[in-house]
Amino acid sequence: MENFNFYSPTEFVFGKERENECGKYVKKYGGTKVLIHYGGGSAVKSGLLDRVKASLDSENIPYVLLGGVKPNPRDTLIYEGIELCRKENVDFILSVGGGSCIDSSKGIACGALYDGDFWDFYDKKASVQKALPIGTVLTIAAAGSEGSGASVVTKEDGMLKRDTSSDLLRPRFSVLNPQLTCTLPAYQTACGATDIMAHVFERYFTNTKEVEVTDRLCEAILLTMVKETPRVIADPDNYEARANIMWAGTVAHNDIIGVGRSQDWNSHGIEHELSGLYDCAHGAGLAVVMPAWMEFVYKHDVMRFAQMATRVFGCPMNFENPEDTALKGIYAFRRFLHDIGMPINFEELGAKAEDIPVLIEKFGIGDGQTWGFVRLSAKDIEEILNNAVKAKL
Amino acid sequence: MENFNFYSPTEFVFGKERENECGKYVKKYGGTKVLIHYGGGSAVKSGLLDRVKASLDSENIPYVLLGGVKPNPRDTLIYEGIELCRKENVDFILSVGGGSCIDSSKGIACGALYDGDFWDFYDKKASVQKALPIGTVLTIAAAGSEGSGASVVTKEDGMLKRDTSSDLLRPRFSVLNPQLTCTLPAYQTACGATDIMAHVFERYFTNTKEVEVTDRLCEAILLTMVKETPRVIADPDNYEARANIMWAGTVAHNDIIGVGRSQDWNSHGIEHELSGLYDCAHGAGLAVVMPAWMEFVYKHDVMRFAQMATRVFGCPMNFENPEDTALKGIYAFRRFLHDIGMPINFEELGAKAEDIPVLIEKFGIGDGQTWGFVRLSAKDIEEILNNAVKAKL
Numbered sequence: 001m002e003n004f005n006f007y008s009p010t011e012f013v014f015g016k017e018r019e020n021e022c023g024k025y026v027k028k029y030g031g032t033k034v035l036i037h038y039g040g041g042s043a044v045k046s047g048l049l050d051r052v053k054a055s056l057d058s059e060n061i062p063y064v065l066l067g068g069v070k071p072n073p074r075d076t077l078i079y080e081g082i083e084l085c086r087k088e089n090v091d092f093i094l095s096v097g098g099g100s101c102i103d104s105s106k107g108i109a110c111g112a113l114y115d116g117d118f119w120d121f122y123d124k125k126a127s128v129q130k131a132l133p134i135g136t137v138l139t140i141a142a143a144g145s146e147g148s149g150a151s152v153v154t155k156e157d158g159m160l161k162r163d164t165s166s167d168l169l170r171p172r173f174s175v176l177n178p179q180l181t182c183t184l185p186a187y188q189t190a191c192g193a194t195d196i197m198a199h200v201f202e203r204y205f206t207n208t209k210e211v212e213v214t215d216r217l218c219e220a221i222l223l224t225m226v227k228e229t230p231r232v233i234a235d236p237d238n239y240e241a242r243a244n245i246m247w248a249g250t251v252a253h254n255d256i257i258g259v260g261r262s263q264d265w266n267s268h269g270i271e272h273e274l275s276g277l278y279d280c281a282h283g284a285g286l287a288v289v290m291p292a293w294m295e296f297v298y299k300h301d302v303m304r305f306a307q308m309a310t311r312v313f314g315c316p317m318n319f320e321n322p323e324d325t326a327l328k329g330i331y332a333f334r335r336f337l338h339d340i341g342m343p344i345n346f347e348e349l350g351a352k353a354e355d356i357p358v359l360i361e362k363f364g365i366g367d368g369q370t371w372g373f374v375r376l377s378a379k380d381i382e383e384i385l386n387n388a389v390k391a392k393l
Numbered sequence: 394m395e396n397f398n399f400y401s402p403t404e405f406v407f408g409k410e411r412e413n414e415c416g417k418y419v420k421k422y423g424g425t426k427v428l429i430h431y432g433g434g435s436a437v438k439s440g441l442l443d444r445v446k447a448s449l450d451s452e453n454i455p456y457v458l459l460g461g462v463k464p465n466p467r468d469t470l471i472y473e474g475i476e477l478c479r480k481e482n483v484d485f486i487l488s489v490g491g492g493s494c495i496d497s498s499k500g501i502a503c504g505a506l507y508d509g510d511f512w513d514f515y516d517k518k519a520s521v522q523k524a525l526p527i528g529t530v531l532t533i534a535a536a537g538s539e540g541s542g543a544s545v546v547t548k549e550d551g552m553l554k555r556d557t558s559s560d561l562l563r564p565r566f567s568v569l570n571p572q573l574t575c576t577l578p579a580y581q582t583a584c585g586a587t588d589i590m591a592h593v594f595e596r597y598f599t600n601t602k603e604v605e606v607t608d609r610l611c612e613a614i615l616l617t618m619v620k621e622t623p624r625v626i627a628d629p630d631n632y633e634a635r636a637n638i639m640w641a642g643t644v645a646h647n648d649i650i651g652v653g654r655s656q657d658w659n660s661h662g663i664e665h666e667l668s669g670l671y672d673c674a675h676g677a678g679l680a681v682v683m684p685a686w687m688e689f690v691y692k693h694d695v696m697r698f699a700q701m702a703t704r705v706f707g708c709p710m711n712f713e714n715p716e717d718t719a720l721k722g723i724y725a726f727r728r729f730l731h732d733i734g735m736p737i738n739f740e741e742l743g744a745k746a747e748d749i750p751v752l753i754e755k756f757g758i759g760d761g762q763t764w765g766f767v768r769l770s771a772k773d774i775e776e777i778l779n780n781a782v783k784a785k786l
Contacts, residue, residue: 001571001636003408008401014653015396178394210633213617213641220609227605240603243394247653248606256649260407260640 001211001260008254010147011173014247016239018175019048019137022094023055029133029172031092034063035085037105039070039097043139046183052096052137064088069097072154072161072275072282073104075119081108082118085132095136095171099143099195099282102136106151106169109134121164122153128166136174141181141246142192142283144199144253146174154276160362161276176250178242186233190340191283193229196249197222198286202265203258205297205304205373215307217257222312224248226336233340264372267293270381273359278351287342288349291334292387297374302326331393338393345391353389356382394604394653401647403540404566407640409632411568412441412530415487416448422526422565424485427456428478430498432463432490436532439576445489445530457481462490465547465554465668465675466497468512474501475511478525488529488564492536492588492675495529499544499562502527514557515546521559529567534574534639535585535676537592537646539567547669553755554665569643571635579626583733584676586622589642590615591679595658596651598690598697598766608700610650615705617641619729626733657765660686663774666752671744680735681742684727685780690767695719724786731786738784746782749775 013025026034034056036049043049044067056063066081084090085108095105109131111118120126136146145151150165181189204218224244231241251257270293271285278285298305306322309315309329313336318324334344343349360378369375376384406418419427427449429442436442437460449456459474477483478501488498502524504511513519531539538544543558574582597611617637624634644650663686664678671678691698699715702708702722706729711717727737736742753771762768769777 001408001633001640003411005404005406007404010400012397012399014399015394018396211637212620213614213637213644216613216616217610217644220613221606223609224606240394243653244604244606247394251606251610251649256644260636 002208002262004259006256006259007167008147008170008256010171010254012147012176012250013173014176016177016179018177019051019180020055022052022135022137022175023057023059023061025173025175026056026061026092026094026135027059029092029135031061031133031135033088033090033092034061035081035088035090035093035108036063036065037069037081037093037095037097037101037108038065038067039101040068042183043096048137048139048180049096052094063094064090069101069104071100072279073100073107074154074156075107076156078104078107078111078118078153082111085112091132093132093134095134096139098138098140099145102134102143102145102171103151103153105134105136106131106145107153108132109169110164110166119155122162128164128168131166131168134169134171136171138174138176138246139180140184140188140192141242141249142195144196144249146171146176147250147254152272159276161272176246178239178246181242181246182237182239184236186236186341188281189232189236190229190342191281192249193225193245193340194283194287194337194342196245196252197225198267198290199252200257201290202268203261203263204308205264206261207373208261211261214257214259214261219311221248221252221257226312229340262373266370266372266376269370270363270384273362274349274351276362277355277359278349280349280351284343284349287337288345288351288388288391289384291330291337291344292384292391294330294333295387296380296384298326298330300374305329334391335393344393346389356385359385395601395655397652399649399652400560401540401563401649403564403647405540405569405643406566407569409570409572411570412444412573413448415445415528415530415568416450416452416454418566418568419449419454419485419487419528420452422485422528424454424487424526424528426481426483426485427454428474428481428483428486428501429456429458430462430474430486430488430494430501431458431460432494433460435576436489441530441532441573442489445487456487457483462494462497464493465672466493466500467547467549468500469549471497471500471504471511471546475504478505484525486525486527488527489532491531491533492538495527495536495538495564496544496546498527498529499524499538500546501525502562503557503559512548515555521557521561524559524561527562527564529564531567531569531639532573533577533581533585534635534642535588537589537642539564539569540643540647545665552669554669569639571632571639574635574639575630575632577629579629579734581674582625582629583622583735584674585642586618586638586733587676587680587730587735589638589645590618591660591683592645593650594683595661596654596656597701598657598694599654600766601654604654607650607652607654612704614641614645614650619705622733655766659763659765659769662763663756663777666755667742667744669755670748670752671742673742673744677736677742680730681738681744681781681784682777684723684730684737685777685784687723687726688780689773689777691719691723693767698722727784728786737786739782749778752778
């Protein structure tokens with residue numbers, strides 16, 4: 001196991017109707033003037049935004065509003081949020097929405113206290129030194145942003161998708177009410193589930209040896225998703241299944257299951273170009289990229305893929321031919337994604353094979369290689385994307 | 394899933410030689426005058442205490458010393474520590490040792506800022522309102538106290554073992570260096586492993602339905618312990634196995650795997666009377682009590698025990714007779730404990746059947762019942778202890 005630090009100071013406030021307490025938690029964590037940042041109409045129509053406002057009102061905490069966060073959140077709205085925070089002397093950001101909304105809030109949080117352009121943090125020209133405190137009311141189990149210090153934002157000019165990370169961007173508290181996710185369309189639920197599983201797989205495929213405890217913890221989350229995702233697709237109001245998925249999504253990405261081991265984030269990196277170019281859902285892009293990536297890299301460690309196949313998908317181990325087991329595991333994962341309604345190839349995603357050179361160009365690897373489980377060149381990424389074009393069951 | 398809050402703000406500093414950084418972390422978390430609290434000779438002899446002192450010296454942080462913590466830490470030393478902290482204006486406690494040392498430090502931490510008798514917190518007459526900040530350098534994977542707000546202390550007058558818990562007692566940081574555990578005798582290593590598994594089982598046996606994610610996370614820790622414990626017993630210097638156990642011990646007890654479900658702490662409660670009376674190791678007492686408790690309660694939920702048997706110990710499911718599978722799982726657990734060198738009955742522990750009335754009297758349940766997976770009366774506890782007397786493989 002590699003040396004590591006693990007620090008997850010977020011207070012998770014989990015369960016039915018807990019959003020009604022968010023005023024109390026804003027107060028606990030020192031907020032006196034709040035920016036409520038949210039997305040589109042669903043938080044308004046469902047009455048959630050009104051409940052959040054009422055909760056702040058009951059604690060006499062004033063607030064300003066900024067809605068309009070889109071999936072793949074844009075820099076343009078973040079600039080607007082930064083201006084608003086400065087003008088209104090906001091000292092706490094309350095993010096009401098999914099991962100995009102939280103990531104947008106993180107951009108505002110670090111930008112509001114920075115003299116330069118907040119994009120510097122995403123462009124890796126600067127590291128976050130201070131940020132406004134954030135609280136969240138999560139409306140979809142997916143990104144894990146409610147428990148992480150990471151944020152992914154899209155620069156509208158050129159649709160460049162970039163990320164930053166800092167412990168200062170970890171939310172002070174996150175309200176997780178599974179009820180709020182019951183009204184999600186099946187497609188969005190499935191996209192969220194795929195993102196959660198991808199967060200685990202990016203940690204699971206490691207070159208660090210003998211990391212049984214984090215292997216087993218990763219498998220625990222994957223097994224949960226394999227069991228619970230079809231249940232909520234079939235029965236959207238199933239609170240218990242929603243609750244299991246919601247806690248799985250947080251544990252998947254606060255890194256308690258990924259510490260002390262090398263990780264691989266190449267599927268995420270490749271997918272970011274797809275959702276950057278086509279503005280598709282991140283989870284849908286991952287459903288297309290991740291199995292295609294697996295097919296490209298599995299020979300690097302056949303036994304690890306065989307372990308995944310047997311422990312997560314219940315494939316019988318073929319002791320005479322472990323490669324067969326490894327491939328059966330990848331097939332089982334793609335089959336699972338298809339069964340929950342995810343696209344599994346370019347056509348189903350609405351992507352085009354002829355765009356592959358553009359996607360690689362935007363990825364920006366040049367003659368270099370990525371880091372990860374298997375280091376990838378531009379040519380390797382091309383092969384993975386070609387796998388994704390022709391993927392079928 | 395039940396509503397819950399989860400809050401684990403401890404910074405975990407994990408890996409080789411990380412104790413040399415503890416001065417840096419004391420400074421980060423605001424300590425300017427430190428009490429180094431430690432146990433017996435091993436921290437001195439191994440040079441660990443000198444390295445900790447050197448680390449504080451390098452940050453110019455002054456300190457006072459208080460050693461002498463015994464297993465099942467006593468109130469008498471805590472009173473001494475409280476006096477010392479007040480006299481020396483200590484504002485940070487650095488605990489160098491195992492669970493007993495950390496629990497003793499927590500007693501000092503809450504007592505030093507309290508006008509009354511610190512025992513009030515353990516006697517449930519008062520709840521902790523403030524406490525000195527604590528850091529730890531852990532020397533045995535076992536109690537999980539390095540990541541929890543709980544503390545168990547023994548009142549020397551009458552050898553009463555009682556506990557308290559507060560988020561204010563969660564350490565600010567905990568240094569986890571698996572190297573420090575390589576010199577532990579096999580018996581202590583096995584006692585620690587048993588304690589870790591017991592912390593999981595106390596959460597695993599629940600009356601809350603459909604909690605797949607925490608079920609799977611519990612099983613992940615148990616599977617890790619089943620694999621790694623025999624490895625370190627056979628090969629004490631195996632760093633990777635030690636590292637897996639150390640992280641498992643922390644995750645087992647910071648409650649991320651136990652949230653949202655009813656828990657059962659009756660085996661711990663019964664064991665506390667054993668180690669209170671005989672001053673035996675807590676883990677050894679648990680090895681005797683917990684399987685005996687399982688034999689008494691398994692009929693309450695045969696399928697949960699069958700799940701444990703198949704998922705954790707790899708027993709084949711007997712679909713015609715799940716009770717047979719459940720019993721095979723309990724047998725497998727006791728066999729495992731025996732194989733790692735733990736006592737499995739009263740005689741092997743050095744306990745006496747004729748003391749059972751005394752143990753029950755001290756447990757203090759009277760005509761009432763405990764809370765938990767199965768509520769226990771004094772008569773039930775007597776039966777469990779009788780199971781423990783006659784237990785064999």
